[in-house]
Amino acid sequence: MYSEKVMDHFSHPRNVGQIENADGTGQVGNAKCGDIMKIDLKIEDDHIVDVKFKTFGCGAAVATSSMVTEMVKGKTIEAALAISNKAVAEALGGLPPQKMHCSNLAADALHEAIKDYQKKQAQ
Amino acid sequence: MKRIYLDHNATTSLDPEVLKAMMPYLTGEFGNASSIYECGRMAQKAVVEAREKVARLIGAQSDELFFTSGGTEADNWALKGAAEALRDKGNHIITTVIEHHAVLHTCEYLEEQGFEVTYLPVDEYGLVDPAAVEQAITDQTIIVSVMYANNEIGTIEPVEEIGKIVKEKGILYHIDAVQAVGKIPVDVNAIGVDLLSMSAHKLYGPKGVGALYIRKGVKINNLLHGGAQERNQRAGTENVAGIVGFGKAAELSCDNLIETAERLTRLGDRLAKGITEKMDHVRFNGYPLHRLPGHVNVSIEFVEGEALVMSLDMQGISVSSGSACAAGSADPSHVLLAIGLPHEIAHGSLRMTLGKDSTEADVDEVLTILPRIVEKLRAMSPLYQ
Numbered sequence: 431m432y433s434e435k436v437m438d439h440f441s442h443p444r445n446v447g448q449i450e451n452a453d454g455t456g457q458v459g460n461a462k463c464g465d466i467m468k469i470d471l472k473i474e475d476d477h478i479v480d481v482k483f484k485t486f487g488c489g490a491a492v493a494t495s496s497m498v499t500e501m502v503k504g505k506t507i508e509a510a511l512a513i514s515n516k517a518v519a520e521a522l523g524g525l526p527p528q529k530m531h532c533s534n535l536a537a538d539a540l541h542e543a544i545k546d547y548q549k550k551q552a553q
Numbered sequence: 554m555k556r557i558y559l560d561h562n563a564t565t566s567l568d569p570e571v572l573k574a575m576m577p578y579l580t581g582e583f584g585n586a587s588s589i590y591e592c593g594r595m596a597q598k599a600v601v602e603a604r605e606k607v608a609r610l611i612g613a614q615s616d617e618l619f620f621t622s623g624g625t626e627a628d629n630w631a632l633k634g635a636a637e638a639l640r641d642k643g644n645h646i647i648t649t650v651i652e653h654h655a656v657l658h659t660c661e662y663l664e665e666q667g668f669e670v671t672y673l674p675v676d677e678y679g680l681v682d683p684a685a686v687e688q689a690i691t692d693q694t695i696i697v698s699v700m701y702a703n704n705e706i707g708t709i710e711p712v713e714e715i716g717k718i719v720k721e722k723g724i725l726y727h728i729d730a731v732q733a734v735g736k737i738p739v740d741v742n743a744i745g746v747d748l749l750s751m752s753a754h755k756l757y758g759p760k761g762v763g764a765l766y767i768r769k770g771v772k773i774n775n776l777l778h779g780g781a782q783e784r785n786q787r788a789g790t791e792n793v794a795g796i797v798g799f800g801k802a803a804e805l806s807c808d809n810l811i812e813t814a815e816r817l818t819r820l821g822d823r824l825a826k827g828i829t830e831k832m833d834h835v836r837f838n839g840y841p842l843h844r845l846p847g848h849v850n851v852s853i854e855f856v857e858g859e860a861l862v863m864s865l866d867m868q869g870i871s872v873s874s875g876s877a878c879a880a881g882s883a884d885p886s887h888v889l890l891a892i893g894l895p896h897e898i899a900h901g902s903l904r905m906t907l908g909k910d911s912t913e914a915d916v917d918e919v920l921t922i923l924p925r926i927v928e929k930l931r932a933m934s935p936l937y938q
Contacts, residue, residue, distance in 0.1 A: 440860070440863060441864075441867060443933065446932070446933050457935065461896065461897030461900070461936065462895075462896040462897060463877070463896070464857055464876060464877050464885070464896070464897075464900040465857075466934075466935055466936065467935075468935040484933055484934060484935040485933060485934070485935065486855065486856070486857055486933075486934040486935055486936050487857050487860065488857050488858075488859035488860055488863075488876070489859055489860055489863045491857070491860075492860060492933065
């Protein structure tokens, strides 16, 4: 069963939406397995100043997406890259075992968004 | 908060009259039905009466009914018992891809034991083609097992037509009727079925009790060995209170079968119509013409089923979903995939099954709440533009 924190983030997800002209966008998962997470970042002076997500998926997928946006806001890129899927799950008070794999991809989406930002910067 | 329960295919509430009938056997009348003294005889008498009531519900003779611990045991007994008994005649079993796991996993077990199993496909409505059954039959075929009605999409299979073909070839015919009995008229003689599984808790009876109908003259091996209960064919002290509850539930559903079915069909239609009117990108699953009364299975695009179930639950509405997450597995429902739904559509499916206590007000409440939830989840979905 889901923890209270998961239920809270599922029923009141934080930072839902998208950022116009985002500095970085990351998307992971696929519809076939039932989970897709997309994260948009606004980055200034190496800091994540705004973050939004959109997720198609189960309760755990929504909750991890919401949680990772809270964890990362205001952080440096370096600190954001250090956040793991496991850390997100722990911040939610744990996830049911069957959810640890497929629905716990929010940090991956975040890292993809940062990579996208870095790629754009390099150009 | 008044809860709205729309998952009657999962289980039903215990009818208060059923509980009342059971109570004496949970309290004072605790005797073992095998004992010869007074309270044992009382228990025995209660079991005999219950057997008659359950038999009447499916048009059987009472000595053709054997109580089990539920539908799963009845399916296991029918398939394993028949396969073993007929091993000398052949090793081929025919069933369908949309059976309940109680049948599918039993068939997989029998494959491990050296039997060969053909899993027939279904069409987009979940219908088994009787001609395909005929074509699949070989001189090795010993059992054909088809469900009466599908638990997920509600499709009622052409069991009579299939029965004609199977009986003509002299093959044993098993039907998993767990979802049909008590909801639609079931007549074992009209179908010509040899073995038929049923369960009490799907018709407002208690959990933990079911029955297997075994046509007179049909011999299958025992599944459980031990005492001489159930005329030496199903060992184990009778679950007297459960059996009495099953009998009472059968009697009650017999009394109101057609009336309740018609009312639930109307309510289900109201629900489906409302969904169509209030939401776009939805598709209904199951056979529109012959479906269980009050059964609505709908795929709602761009949202995931478990999220829908959880959101509805928070609003006091209990439904189920065929999504992988809701089922706790890697893939969405095998039934939804079998009718050709792509994974992403199957993940967004919702099953709402109405029951005898469901009201128009319940349906209308769902039609108010569900579109709001879908709108919220779609706003969150990267797939929805």
